[in-house]
Amino acid sequence: xxxxxxxxxxxxxxxxxxxxxxxxxxxxVLAEVSRANGGxxxxxxxHAQRARDVLREIPIKQLLAMxxxxxxxxxxxxxxxGDGTQTPDQFARMQSATTGLPEHMCKFxxxxxxxxxxxxxxxxxxxxxxxxxxxLTRGYGVESRGVPVSYQAQSPVLGMVLxxxxxxxxxxxxxxxxxxxxxxxxxxxxxxxxxxxxxSAFLQAGIPKQAIAIYPGLxxxxxxxxxxxxxxxxxxxxxTVEQYKGNPRVQAxxxxxxxxxxGDDKVDEWEKYLDIMVDSVLINSGRGCINCSxxxxxxxxxxxxxAIAAKMGPVQPLPPEDPKSALAAFxxxxxxxxxxxxxxxxxxxxxxxxxxxxxxxxxxKKERCDYLRPTVIxxxxxxxxIAKKEYMFPFCTVVxxxxxxxxxxxxxxxxxxxxxxxxxxxxxxxxxxxIDRLNLGPLKTIQLNWLQPHEGSIVDFLYRARAxxxxxxxxxx
Amino acid sequence: MTLTPxxxxxxxxxxxxxxVAWHFNPETGSPFWVDAAAGKNPVLKLNFxxxxxxxxxxxxxxxxxxxxxxxxxxxxxxxxxxxxxNKPTYIFETGGTTGIPKSRVVVEDHWIDYEQFSATLPDKxxxxxxxxxxxxxxxxxxxxxxxxxxAQFRGGICFCLDLDPRWVIxxxxxxxxxxxxxxxxxxxxxxxxxLSAGHDIKCAFMTPKxxxxxAGRLEKEGSSFxxxxxxxxxxxxxxxxxxxxxxAMEEYLGPDVYIAPTYGNTxxxxxxxDQPKPEEDYKICYYAPQPRATIEVVDFDDYNKVVPYGxxxxxxxxxxxxxxxxxxxxxxxxxxxxxxxxxxPWDGISGVKPYRGFAATTVVGVY
Numbered sequence: 001x002x003x004x005x006x007x008x009x010x011x012x013x014x015x016x017x018x019x020x021x022x023x024x025x026x027x028x029v030l031a032e033v034s035r036a037n038g039g040x041x042x043x044x045x046x047h048a049q050r051a052r053d054v055l056r057e058i059p060i061k062q063l064l065a066m067x068x069x070x071x072x073x074x075x076x077x078x079x080x081x082g083d084g085t086q087t088p089d090q091f092a093r094m095q096s097a098t099t100g101l102p103e104h105m106c107k108f109x110x111x112x113x114x115x116x117x118x119x120x121x122x123x124x125x126x127x128x129x130x131x132x133x134x135x136l137t138r139g140y141g142v143e144s145r146g147v148p149v150s151y152q153a154q155s156p157v158l159g160m161v162l163x164x165x166x167x168x169x170x171x172x173x174x175x176x177x178x179x180x181x182x183x184x185x186x187x188x189x190x191x192x193x194x195x196x197x198x199x200s201a202f203l204q205a206g207i208p209k210q211a212i213a214i215y216p217g218l219x220x221x222x223x224x225x226x227x228x229x230x231x232x233x234x235x236x237x238x239x240t241v242e243q244y245k246g247n248p249r250v251q252a253x254x255x256x257x258x259x260x261x262x263g264d265d266k267v268d269e270w271e272k273y274l275d276i277m278v279d280s281v282l283i284n285s286g287r288g289c290i291n292c293s294x295x296x297x298x299x300x301x302x303x304x305x306x307a308i309a310a311k312m313g314p315v316q317p318l319p320p321e322d323p324k325s326a327l328a329a330f331x332x333x334x335x336x337x338x339x340x341x342x343x344x345x346x347x348x349x350x351x352x353x354x355x356x357x358x359x360x361x362x363x364x365k366k367e368r369c370d371y372l373r374p375t376v377i378x379x380x381x382x383x384x385x386i387a388k389k390e391y392m393f394p395f396c397t398v399v400x401x402x403x404x405x406x407x408x409x410x411x412x413x414x415x416x417x418x419x420x421x422x423x424x425x426x427x428x429x430x431x432x433x434x435i436d437r438l439n440l441g442p443l444k445t446i447q448l449n450w451l452q453p454h455e456g457s458i459v460d461f462l463y464r465a466r467a468x469x470x471x472x473x474x475x476x477x
Numbered sequence: 478m479t480l481t482p483x484x485x486x487x488x489x490x491x492x493x494x495x496x497v498a499w500h501f502n503p504e505t506g507s508p509f510w511v512d513a514a515a516g517k518n519p520v521l522k523l524n525f526x527x528x529x530x531x532x533x534x535x536x537x538x539x540x541x542x543x544x545x546x547x548x549x550x551x552x553x554x555x556x557x558x559x560x561x562x563n564k565p566t567y568i569f570e571t572g573g574t575t576g577i578p579k580s581r582v583v584v585e586d587h588w589i590d591y592e593q594f595s596a597t598l599p600d601k602x603x604x605x606x607x608x609x610x611x612x613x614x615x616x617x618x619x620x621x622x623x624x625x626x627x628a629q630f631r632g633g634i635c636f637c638l639d640l641d642p643r644w645v646i647x648x649x650x651x652x653x654x655x656x657x658x659x660x661x662x663x664x665x666x667x668x669x670x671x672l673s674a675g676h677d678i679k680c681a682f683m684t685p686k687x688x689x690x691x692a693g694r695l696e697k698e699g700s701s702f703x704x705x706x707x708x709x710x711x712x713x714x715x716x717x718x719x720x721x722x723x724x725a726m727e728e729y730l731g732p733d734v735y736i737a738p739t740y741g742n743t744x745x746x747x748x749x750x751d752q753p754k755p756e757e758d759y760k761i762c763y764y765a766p767q768p769r770a771t772i773e774v775v776d777f778d779d780y781n782k783v784v785p786y787g788x789x790x791x792x793x794x795x796x797x798x799x800x801x802x803x804x805x806x807x808x809x810x811x812x813x814x815x816x817x818x819x820x821x822p823w824d825g826i827s828g829v830k831p832y833r834g835f836a837a838t839t840v841v842g843v844y
């Protein structure tokens with residue numbers, strides 16, 4: 001059985017505490033992962049500055065070429081994994097086996113990561129608004145229009161407390177290394193695979209091993225990462241997001257509550273947009289924060305919900321290796337039962353109807369895992385408790401709400417696809433501060449433009465623009 | 478003289494008979510137990526006469542399980558044996574972040590327990606006459622006074638600090654992590670002040686988390702436990718894993734500082750362990766201060782059944798002192814049953830961690 005060690009800035013460390021990573025369907029132990037302790041993280045942070053120093057010795061242009069190469073290796077090569085090696089197919093199988101995500105979705109996420117690494121130069125150019133990237137290395141420079149600029153790194157490393165359930169989130173940390181900032185990764189318990197494989201690819205492509213540390217572990221390790229890294233990203237539920245709200249050291253990523261809003265001018269043609277709605281809810285098994293969990297319109301909502309239910313209701317669990325498999329398994333015991341009960345309880349409220357109830361029972365229990373079949377709930381008004389709920393499976397509410405009340409009622413929304421040509425509505429949507437990514441037009445919520453920031457620009461999070469004046473004759477850096 | 482396991486068992490059985498005779502004798506026993514036997518205790522009515530029917534440790538099963546709620550609230554005097562009623566009495570609490578804490582009355586048990594524990598500490602690293610730092614909880618806790626007594630018993634002076642673990646738990650539950658960090662720094666500041674004040678401190682009690690924090694601070698200031706003059710650390714108060722102790726020994730303590738891991742609580746006293754060794758994968762094996770208290774590792778589904786050696790189960794504690802009789806108390810921990818050793822000829826426990834049935838709701842390692 002392969003052993004995956006803690007990586008202390010590239011030095012493998014085998015812990016006395018080992019966690020078994022188990023196949024969700026067969027119970028087979030796939031690997032043993034060394035479990036770090038919080039003190040280990042704290043102690044290793046003494047070398048955090050070295051991570052940035054070794055990266056700063058490599059020009060960003062060269063780092064971009066390295067990460068592009070790393071993307072290819074990640075997607076195509078047999079790479080070291082712990083004390084063994086791993087092919088791309090083995091990676092997809094293992095990721096599927098522990099996260100419950102079907103294999104073809106794991107492969108899709110691999111290609112997404114490869115794409116992001118290949119396009120990193122354009123992505124950084126967009127995120128920095130065309131800044132000469134050497135300015136990040138040097139700390140100062142002069143813009144093409146002759147204005148001095150300075151960007152100061154706020155941390156030598158970025159801490160990442162990663163989730164288990166959504167391999168898609170890894171794209172968020174891929175730009176960090178070419179930004180010459182080190183990485184401190186705490187993998188999700190069921191998903192150690194991507195951090196290790198990506199790191200392996202980075203190292204093979206020439207990134208110095210002192211730039212990346214990986215600490216699998218429990219809550220104390222996550223807490224230590226957040227405490228000792230001056231900048232961190234964490235993924236969690238609403239409570240996590242609330243906990244770190246306003247904390248400049250932490251960017252918390254939680255549920256997206258992404259939505260599609262159909263304007264009064266377009267709602268009579270709703271059938272034209274049915275596939276966009278279904279794909280937004282269903283793709284990637286509804287696990288992403290960019291998956292749609294609410295469709296809002298002022299009329300025809302019952303018919304819209306029925307039509308979506310007719311498309312998604314028949315979807316059933318298939319084996320993870322089946323290329324048609326559309327549903328991810330719940331691999332954490334009791335999770336699917338709890339969600340199922342919450343939905344049933346919410347459906348008791350007047351004006352709330354489960355339009356997928358007629359297809360088959362929502363909860364499908366297997367020997368070692370569970371599934372939840374796609375669920376479409378109609379709400380007669382935005383005040384229903386379930387109207388703004390989000391779950392990590394293909395679930396959406398279709399909410400009847402007057403257009404002029406929508407923006408005030410939808411609540412925090414990561415991605416809003418607004419299908420309308422109503423200029424007044426578009427203006428209000430553009431001004432709405434609780435919408436993060438705004439799509440105007442019939443765009444799927446899951447359709448990302450990688451050249452755009454996601455939940456705030458990572459560059460702004462890591463670098464602070466500041467005033468900087470200098471005497472040319474004296475400056476030596 | 479070292480006993481064989483059989484002799485230790487016989488000694489325990491005899492001790493059980495003495496303790497039961499004491500606690501259920503209306504002249505000497507506590508009102509709680511005397512009334513329970515007489516059918517006058519509103520929360521517990523025994524349908525047998527313990528003084529006649531309890532002849533050995535195994536007979537304690539007749540009591541069923543001890544309910545921890547019996548320890549909440551007053552009157553505390555119901556737990557004081559009549560024969561000790563005129564002695565000065567302490568009350569020590571456990572828990573209590575919200576609601577009424579469990580409490581235990583003590584006359585001299587904490588002294589006796591820690592005097593016995595003192596014998597397990599190597600004098601080379603815990604020199605007699607040296608001063609101590611108590612880096613642990615203050616307030617209505619047994620640990621604070623017990624460590625102070627340990628220092629005094631060994632001829633030293635104990636330097637203490639303020640640490641309110643109930644506030645720490647509230648900070649964690651509220652998610653106020655910045656405040657938590659600030660409070661931890663406040664505690665470490667106090668420790669650093671004591672260590673820098675010329676008190677010639679060589680020994681210390683500290684919890685694993687505070688050891689981490691103090692080691693980190695010492696290192697940041699260019700110091701270490703060794704440079705600060707510490708030669709022996711008695712560590713306890715919260716769970717510690719073999720990995721943690723290996724990490725502490727390899728990276729913070731070095732070869733010159735001895736660490737004595739302990740497992741205990743307000744009810745039982747202290748279970749001791751020898752310093753873990755690399756050749757044994759830093760296994761921490763605790764032994765209760767038998768016969769004054771016992772630890773049994775019992776089946777998760779059948780608390781009457783002790784698990785085989787090497788198997789894991791839930792921790793059942795029994796306290797058998799003249800001050801307190803607590804039979805079959807289900808602790809919030811689990812662990813692995815270990816064989817008797819030459820030094821401790823009775824069962825031990827390793828791999829102690831929060832009981833899986835409660836783990837999700839237990840706030841661990843708060844100070």
